Amino acid sequence: MTAISVQGLTKRFGRVTAVDDLSFDGPSGTITGFLGPNGAGKTTTLRMVLGLVRPTAGTALVDGVPYVRLERPAQHVGAVLEAAGFHPGRTARDHLLVLAGRGGVPARRVPEVLAEVDLCDAADRRVGGFSLGMRQRLALAGALLGDPGILILDEPANGLDPVGVRWLRTFLRTKADAGCTVLVSSHLLAELALSADAVVIVKAGRLVAQGSVAELMAGGCSGVRVRTPQPAELRGALTARGVNSQFLGADQVIAHDVSCELVGHVAADSGVVVYEISTERRALEDAFLALIGEEGAA
């Protein structure tokens, strides 16, 4: 089932087209990474999904209806969109109590979500004195108030320290495993590779690719890397077997589109000494850069 459905979404600000005929789905119970370079239209898309920005064309549905038609949105969707959106003179607890009141959520949820994001000690401090990471946690607490089945997070790892990033990753995975749908935009590609089930990649407001992380990382330039004192002999043997390969430095060869086992057999058959052999997997970052056509992409 699809929890988030975006169809033909377009947004123009004057002459600038921020999002251009974008379509993708966020399946239930999965973490979908939403990737794109700066200015790709990620935030605008998320804001259109959440009814904050009016689309020029297209539709964005949450649980099958536009966000603005949800009866109790806080109990369907939790969103973290910007860390700066807090009144500096109010405490974290007051901020959440106001949100709870607006969302029709019982006030008893406030201490619960504060504990969930590990902000109990700072609950009665004014938000003006919070670090960026604390603000992100507070925003996440607000998103969790209604115990929603869908989380939409815009760069939630911004400002978090490594411990916080790890905590967030575990937290999102736990939520997804419990059936929660997560749509998360991030520029921390390695982080998404660890946590996301699928990714949607956009560039200049258009969809570039959509699929599972494994699919994206598998495509293109995967290979088998061999460290050997006889690279020329190995390459010759591989070429004789019709395997495309190339040198990597003085003592390495990488063989493309071939299994590790086959390379091992070729090396053994030709009497080449092998110090190390490993499958070379393309990182999500490489796949991302290749898809968006950045220079230096693998």
Added chain:
Amino acid sequence: MITPLVGAELRQLRKTPATWGLLAAALLLCLAWTAMVLAGVGGIESPPRGSMRLRDALFGASSIGCLPVLLLGVLAMTGEFHYRTATFAFLAVPVRSRVVAAKTVACLLLTPLIAVALVMVPYATGVITGAVELTLDRHLVAVCLRVVLVFACWAVVGAGIGAAVGNQTVAVVLPLLWFGVVEQMSGAYAFLQGLQAWLPGGLLVVVGGGRYPGSLPLWAAAAAFAAYLFVLFGAGLRRITRMDVT
């Protein structure tokens, strides 16, 4: 009955330092006015000690609260955009007109407390200093009700300006210039006095039970005031419901 949404807006007002700053400013200005009235007692053309005129003059000190109440409405409405908390507000309540309505009602619910405080503080000061006697009569109740009505009108005007303008600085400066300069000029110059009766400040004097040369009848003043509110909130709702919250 207070809905959870109005309750949330009331909490937000209560927990905003600016609300208490405005109330403190109103009380200080009111006390300063009271001090001036009491200082003049016994002077030429000043109301004598213990008189009804002195009592009314003390009640008049509450009128200084109009401006803070107006600014309370402005800040309640524009604060969401100034501090970029509108995202949270409209995520929780996607029907944006409901947020505008709840904020306006929250301001209205606060005004009786402010009004009674600003009537009772100068009166109590007068009683404590022996300038007037403590008399809990119908006149006192009538004054309180009238001040509540006038403050409620000013709060709604502030909320309407805040909704229509959005930018907090402009929304604060604009009414200060309007009521402090434009409307004052209309009262000061004979050729503008016909205009005064149709301006919001002039209308509110009538709505609050006051009269002046050329003022409109109560029903006409109330209707004209309602028309101003209709325009302000119409423009505000159009702006807020159509805007992209980026």
